[in-house]
Amino acid sequence: GQNIDQPTEMTATEGAIVQINCTYQTSGFNGLFWYQQHAGEAPTFLSYNVLDGLEEKGRFSSFLSRSKGYSYLLLKELQMKDSASYLCAVPTPRQLTFGSGTQLTVLP
């Protein structure tokens, strides 16, 4: 089975950088996803890491270390609209198993 841990809440200031960590244990690794979810809305895809290393996509970057069972999402130049829940998830062919999500609050 899969076990995913991420912090429940984080707070940061507009313009700052924040790193949201995720650790996972899985019986078979098929990559790791990050989704963003605003309150009451659908999760939207941010990134998918299969290989070790950092992948950058604009203000958002995602890092993966398969040997450590560890990933992080890095958000730069934070904006108020980045206030949302960030979900770490690991896939199998049958399902996507999500962590409980990290609620990020961006303060002015």
Added chain:
Amino acid sequence: EAQVTQNPRYLITVTGKKLTVTCSQNMNHEYMSWYRQDPGLGLRQIYYSMNVEVTDKGDVPEGYKVSRKEKRNFPLILESPSPNQTSLYFCASKGGVAKNIQYFGAGTRLSVL
């Protein structure tokens, strides 16, 4: 526009009154899935379908049914809703070129009184 469409978006019903939440995708995806989301518990899978006429239970299937008669549609059926099924429900699909990425519908907020 590629999308997953759920209806209704909001629903208030009473215990025991059968209801169906529809889900349709226009991306020709083979895989579709239903999740529920509850505070503190995150997203949990209810049922999934690998293709037409192929469905299977997820982590929390009790009290739900699904069908997959056509590729684009994957309705969620609550035969006898109970208050513990009050939740936010999401349908998702994946397939095609970006075969591992699941795309979610806008959600259905269900209240069972």
